[in-house]
Amino acid sequence: MLKIGIIGGGRRCERILSLLEEGRLRHLQAEVVAVADINPEAPGYVRARQRGIYTTTNYMDFFDLPQLDLVIELTGNEALLHDLLRHKPPDLRVLDLAMSRICEDLVCFEAELENRERRIQFTERYLKQLLQVVRDPIMVLSPDRTIVDANDALFDSVGMSRAEVIGKRCHEVSHRSPEPCRGPHHACPLDDALSLRTSAHTIHEHHTSETRTRYYDVLAYPLTDERGEVVLVLEIWRDISTALERQVEEKTRQIKEDLARLVHEDKMIALGKLVASAVHEINNPLAAIHTFAKVMLRMVKRAQGSMGPEDLAEMEKFLEMVAGESKRCGDIVTNLLSFSRHQPLVRRPVQINDVTKRIVILLQHKMELQKIRLHLEPADDLPTIPGDLNQIQQTLMNLVFNAMEAMPEGDDLWIRTRFQADSGQVAVEVEDTGCGIPEEHLQKIFEPFFSTKSHDKGVGLGLAVVYGIIKEHRGEIEVESRVGKGTLFRVLFPAAGR
Numbered sequence: 001m002l003k004i005g006i007i008g009g010g011r012r013c014e015r016i017l018s019l020l021e022e023g024r025l026r027h028l029q030a031e032v033v034a035v036a037d038i039n040p041e042a043p044g045y046v047r048a049r050q051r052g053i054y055t056t057t058n059y060m061d062f063f064d065l066p067q068l069d070l071v072i073e074l075t076g077n078e079a080l081l082h083d084l085l086r087h088k089p090p091d092l093r094v095l096d097l098a099m100s101r102i103c104e105d106l107v108c109f110e111a112e113l114e115n116r117e118r119r120i121q122f123t124e125r126y127l128k129q130l131l132q133v134v135r136d137p138i139m140v141l142s143p144d145r146t147i148v149d150a151n152d153a154l155f156d157s158v159g160m161s162r163a164e165v166i167g168k169r170c171h172e173v174s175h176r177s178p179e180p181c182r183g184p185h186h187a188c189p190l191d192d193a194l195s196l197r198t199s200a201h202t203i204h205e206h207h208t209s210e211t212r213t214r215y216y217d218v219l220a221y222p223l224t225d226e227r228g229e230v231v232l233v234l235e236i237w238r239d240i241s242t243a244l245e246r247q248v249e250e251k252t253r254q255i256k257e258d259l260a261r262l263v264h265e266d267k268m269i270a271l272g273k274l275v276a277s278a279v280h281e282i283n284n285p286l287a288a289i290h291t292f293a294k295v296m297l298r299m300v301k302r303a304q305g306s307m308g309p310e311d312l313a314e315m316e317k318f319l320e321m322v323a324g325e326s327k328r329c330g331d332i333v334t335n336l337l338s339f340s341r342h343q344p345l346v347r348r349p350v351q352i353n354d355v356t357k358r359i360v361i362l363l364q365h366k367m368e369l370q371k372i373r374l375h376l377e378p379a380d381d382l383p384t385i386p387g388d389l390n391q392i393q394q395t396l397m398n399l400v401f402n403a404m405e406a407m408p409e410g411d412d413l414w415i416r417t418r419f420q421a422d423s424g425q426v427a428v429e430v431e432d433t434g435c436g437i438p439e440e441h442l443q444k445i446f447e448p449f450f451s452t453k454s455h456d457k458g459v460g461l462g463l464a465v466v467y468g469i470i471k472e473h474r475g476e477i478e479v480e481s482r483v484g485k486g487t488l489f490r491v492l493f494p495a496a497g498r
Contacts, residue, residue: 001029001030001031002029002030002031002069002070003030003031003033003065003067003068003069003070004030004031004032004033004068004069004070004071004072005032005033005034005035005036005059005062005065005068005070005071005072006032006034006035006036006044006048006071006072006074007036007037007059007062007071007072007073007074007075007080007084008036008037008042008044008073008074008075009035009036009037009039009042009043009044009045009046009048009055010037010042010043010044010074011043011044012044012074013035013037013042013043013044013045013047013048013074014043014044014047015044016032016044016072017032017044017047017048017051017053020032021051030070032048032053033053033054033065033068034053034054034055034056034061034062034065034068035048035049035053035054035055035056036055036056036057036058036059036061036062037055037057038057040055040057059071059080059084060087063087063088063089063092068092069092069093070092070093070094070095071084071088071092071093071094071095072095073094073095073096073097074097075097076097081094081096081097135153136153136236136237136238136239137150137151137153137154137156137157137158137216137236137237138150138151138153138154138234138235138236138237139151139154139165139170139173139235140232140233140234140235141170141190141232141233141234141235142231142232142233143194143230143231143232143233144169145169145170145171145180145190146167146168146169147165147166147167147168147169147170147173148166148232149166150162150165150166154237157206157214157237158173158174158206160173170190170235174204174206174237175204175206181204186204187202188202189201189202189218189219189220189235190220190233190235192220193220193221193222193230193233194222194230194233197222197224197228197230198222199219199220199221199222200219200220201217201218201219201220202217202218203215203216203217203218203240204216204218204237206237214239214241215239215240215241215244216237216238216239216240216241217237217238217240218235218236218237218238219235219236219238220233220234220235221233221234221235221236259465259468259469259472262464262465262468286329289322289326292318292319292321292322293322295318296315296318296319299311299314299315346388347386347387347388348386348387348388348389349384349385349386349496350384350385350386350387350388350389350392351382351384352382352385352392352417352426352428352493353378353379353382353417355389355392355393355396356376356378356396356415356417356428358393359393359396359397359400359415360374360376360415362397363397363400363401363404366404367404367413370404370407370408370409370410371409371410372404372407372410372411372412372413373410373411373412373413374413374415375412375413375414375415376415377414377415377416377417378416378417379416379417379418379419381419382417382418382419382426383419383426383495383496384495384496385426385473385493385494385495385496386473386494386496387473387493388473391469391472391473392469392473392493394465394469395465395466395469395470395491396428396430396491398463398465398466399430399466399489399491400413400415400430402463402487402489403430403431403432403434403487403489404432405434406432406434406435406436406486406487407432407433407434407435411432411433411434412432412433413430413431413432413433414429414430414431414432415428415429415430416428416429416431417429419495420492423492424494424495425475425476425492425493425494425495426492426493426494426495427490427491427492428490428491428493429488429489429490429491430488430489430491431486431487431488431489432486432487433485433486434486434487435483435484436481436482436483436484436485436486436487437479437481437483437487438483439483442479442481445463445479446463446464446466446467446477447464470491470493473493473494474493474494475491475492475493475494476491476492477489477490477491477492478490478492
């Protein structure tokens with residue numbers, strides 16, 4: 001143990017006493033055994049006295065102390081130093097003020113270094129605890145995409161251990177891909193953070209340890225050094241799968257509601273056209289019924305209860321005509337009521353041939369007025385399709401209306417049905433020999449409010465509604481057209497059981 005005596009009981013002396021007491025001088029096995037100062041009230045002197053250390057106002061008293069190894073002179077008095085060196089024992093070492101200051105600076109540097117080490121250790125522990133407390137997956141990346149550190153939430157999310165994650169590239173863990181994220185549809189936030197030196201984010205689809213895919217809002221924060229260079233990037237994954245699913249469900253619900261509204265509005269437009277045609281269609285059988293009733297009444301009055309076989313046969317013929325015409329009126333009214341009802345989509349087996357027959361009953365008179373020659377070609381043994389009868393009828397009604405409007409002066413109109421066994425689809429074709437559709441319009445005809453007709457003919461919702469209904473029924477629609485030659489619409493519905 002090194003025995004030290006200090007000359008000068010000021011602040012430096014007090015500092016040395018504190019360092020020794022606190023154990024800060026770990027590599028120096030020493031103790032202060034004496035302090036000398038001409039001022040007994042000096043702080044180092046007072047502290048030494050309080051600690052039971054020998055104190056004196058005359059440094060010459062040091063030479064009487066046994067086993068004193070070193071004297072540290074802190075006053076800076078050159079005359080005192082020379083006098084000390086002249087009178088000290090030969091084996092007593094002396095450290096002057098300059099050397100003591102150097103030693104003090106070294107001691108202070110070591111103390112500061114220890115403080116910094118403690119702060120760094122505290123910061124590391126704090127960051128590790130912070131990483132573990134945060135419930136979002138976090139990874140710390142180097143600029144070359146290597147994962148330096150990560151929290152438990154990330155390991156749980158990807159279903160991998162720390163040993164499997166640390167040291168790998170981020171894309172190898174998050175996307176199970178050997179290639180990094182690239183392109184506008186799969187942007188890499190780390191690249192943006194490195195190039196812009198600011199935070200960046202993007203939406204990524206990650207394959208987690210679960211069977212389903214998760215969607216994350218990936219945020220990247222660059223960590224820079226004192227020169228502003230990015231040394232690390234903090235990447236945080238915020239799971240937005242549930243919120244995204246809710247948004248998609250809400251958007252889907254709104255689209256379905258909008259489609260139902262458009263379907264109903266379009267149906268009302270079509271119904272207005274039907275009513276005008278149905279008035280004439282019903283007037284004809286009503287006029288026939290009225291005529292036959294008057295003829296039969298005249299025959300009854302003339303016969304006065306004695307009708308012959310010829311009269312009875314003619315009466316029977318007239319009654320059959322009345323029954324047929326009245327049934328025709330009933331069918332027209334029934335189809336109009338069925339078409340006008342606003343009902344939710346109800347899927348039931350639908351026979352397409354029955355639907356086309358309904359449409360013909362409703363539109364036959366209008367076709368006759370327009371001098372349109374109808375060619376109805378139903379296929380035999382046509383399978384049913386699962387769907388909503390009213391909506392399918394509305395779809396085909398719109399296509400027939402469009403075909404009729406394309407032939408204002410009359411011409412040929414075909415309605416065909418057939419079963420495509422190879423694809424398991426029921427096909428309905430509506431073909432006209434009208435004006436046709438220009439090629440530049442073919443890509444737009446299914447867009448809402450696109451129309452080449454005048455405003456009194458419609459608002460451009462017909463084919464958009466047709467497209468929506470067909471897609472709702474998992475069907476397809478095709479169109480072929482040549483200007484001046486005519487147009488063919490082909491609707492394909494999956495058959496029942498497909």
